[in-house]
Amino acid sequence: MTSEHPVVVVDRLGKRFGATPALVDVSFSVQPREIFGLIGPDGAGKTTLFRILATLLVPDAGGATVLGRDVVKELWALRARIGYMPGRFSLYPDLSVEENLRFFASVFGTTIAREHDRIAPIYHQLEPFRTRRASALSGGMKQKLALCCALVHRPEILLLDEPTTGVDAVSRRELWDLLHRLKASGLTIVVSTPYMDEADRCDRVGLIQRGRLLAIDTPWGIIQGFGRALFGVHAADRYRALLALREYPHARTVYPFGATLHYTDSRAADPGLIEREVHDFLASRGLAGVSVAGTSPTVEDSFMELMGTP
Amino acid sequence: MSVDLAIQATDLTRSFGTFTAVDRITFDVRIGEVFGFLGANGAGKTTAIRMLTGLLAPTGGVATVAGHDISTGAEAIKKNIGYMSQRFSLYEDLTVAENIRLYGGIYDLSPLEIRDRAEAMLARLGLAHAATTQVRSIPLGWRQKLAFSVALLHAPRIVFLDEPTSGVDPVTRRQFWELIYETAAAGTTVLVTTHYMDEAEYCGRVSIMVDGRIGAMGTPAELKERFGVHSIDELFVQLARPGGYAQAPKPGAQG
Numbered sequence: 001m002t003s004e005h006p007v008v009v010v011d012r013l014g015k016r017f018g019a020t021p022a023l024v025d026v027s028f029s030v031q032p033r034e035i036f037g038l039i040g041p042d043g044a045g046k047t048t049l050f051r052i053l054a055t056l057l058v059p060d061a062g063g064a065t066v067l068g069r070d071v072v073k074e075l076w077a078l079r080a081r082i083g084y085m086p087g088r089f090s091l092y093p094d095l096s097v098e099e100n101l102r103f104f105a106s107v108f109g110t111t112i113a114r115e116h117d118r119i120a121p122i123y124h125q126l127e128p129f130r131t132r133r134a135s136a137l138s139g140g141m142k143q144k145l146a147l148c149c150a151l152v153h154r155p156e157i158l159l160l161d162e163p164t165t166g167v168d169a170v171s172r173r174e175l176w177d178l179l180h181r182l183k184a185s186g187l188t189i190v191v192s193t194p195y196m197d198e199a200d201r202c203d204r205v206g207l208i209q210r211g212r213l214l215a216i217d218t219p220w221g222i223i224q225g226f227g228r229a230l231f232g233v234h235a236a237d238r239y240r241a242l243l244a245l246r247e248y249p250h251a252r253t254v255y256p257f258g259a260t261l262h263y264t265d266s267r268a269a270d271p272g273l274i275e276r277e278v279h280d281f282l283a284s285r286g287l288a289g290v291s292v293a294g295t296s297p298t299v300e301d302s303f304m305e306l307m308g309t310p
Numbered sequence: 311m312s313v314d315l316a317i318q319a320t321d322l323t324r325s326f327g328t329f330t331a332v333d334r335i336t337f338d339v340r341i342g343e344v345f346g347f348l349g350a351n352g353a354g355k356t357t358a359i360r361m362l363t364g365l366l367a368p369t370g371g372v373a374t375v376a377g378h379d380i381s382t383g384a385e386a387i388k389k390n391i392g393y394m395s396q397r398f399s400l401y402e403d404l405t406v407a408e409n410i411r412l413y414g415g416i417y418d419l420s421p422l423e424i425r426d427r428a429e430a431m432l433a434r435l436g437l438a439h440a441a442t443t444q445v446r447s448i449p450l451g452w453r454q455k456l457a458f459s460v461a462l463l464h465a466p467r468i469v470f471l472d473e474p475t476s477g478v479d480p481v482t483r484r485q486f487w488e489l490i491y492e493t494a495a496a497g498t499t500v501l502v503t504t505h506y507m508d509e510a511e512y513c514g515r516v517s518i519m520v521d522g523r524i525g526a527m528g529t530p531a532e533l534k535e536r537f538g539v540h541s542i543d544e545l546f547v548q549l550a551r552p553g554g555y556a557q558a559p560k561p562g563a564q565g
Contacts (some may be wrong), residue, residue, distance in 0.1 A: 130452055139351040169546050255481075
């Protein structure tokens, strides 16, 4: 296929499990050499979508193509061209690192030696543990082995379902660095995560909740889409400040955000005026150390806004 | 021990053969504090928590939890603590009410106490209508809030939360933190682990374990100032990969 065409096209995809809708009218496309992130909580439909794209599950409605091939009708033409890493650790726990890798290579009719240049950046990190059983690896190393196994047959696209879940913050950074190296080598990557702060590592993201895409955009576009003034509120006792602010007549949303509270006002008033009035209100409630200032929204703020909470 | 301390650990150590999983850690948690217990995978958090909850004997040092020595008072500790884990806490094929009865029984509450507390809990969570629903059919967010409340059923003095917010949506995550604040404000001490580094900033104080030791401890604001970083995430990376994480992908690097 030529590089002008999208690598993935998902068109009004739907899937139900009994009475439960897992995916509802999901459409998006992924361009060559793009890192496309599906971001949402557990139960949002991410895994169902990956299983359909990986030709392992048949949708009830709509359709999808990967590398120009239909995921239902042309699955055999697709399987060897896709690298799929399921969300749940799917390697053989009793086999060593090397044995797992050798097995996955042989399934696709190749060998570790032949694919060495493609897997080298990851395999180097695994080599010291070559003879260790997969079950005895740390969380981060398990994920790197799974990624290595998904890469060993030289796929043209990677489908990675939550590669960073349950992995500590440092290993997560290392995995994302690896994904960027793979992208630079020409791979297209569709990756899911429940960690909203990882949106920044993607070229574009789809925010997904209860089977529906809430938005598709660049991370910057998602943040720009927040579309209203957001304020950061500090107080010495943040829990009391939170409860007090909820009672403020003009409060639209009040959420704890680390050491800060994120606040939106129901009025379209001058931000300076809102800052002063919110400050005075909290001070009148006897709260100490109050400060109120405009702040930049994050992907998480946008996600909550799109969930339609107010 | 001082009366206003919920946890006091001095040189607490646990070795497995030649490997020292927890290496002489010393720290206090005050009553009513929200304490974030952070560290990379394999840094020793789980081993430390197993000792503090009376499930694993230390090989060195001492610790008291809710006023009881972990070496001699493990049974008393178990009655005074609650525990909730992201991986397991409620039985999915039991109903909400059955789970509450089961845990109430385990914690030696009388049938009357169980009934009263269950009613109050379900009313507070807005789950009264779901009492006879199997836990597996309740949305994840509600399940996590319910699991937390069940961990508090016997009015423990300290509650241990192990990655309680993994995978929940951002609104539920915040509702969960509000429950944590409410619990702490009522005098229950909360020790919480998380992989969301932004959540560290919700805690009163945090400790970051590195290779079995406490690499840093303090309020998030103090730590950021002391280490000259903008976020706890940055500090975490600095401590866990002293040589700089970008250099880690080398042959022979530890993972």
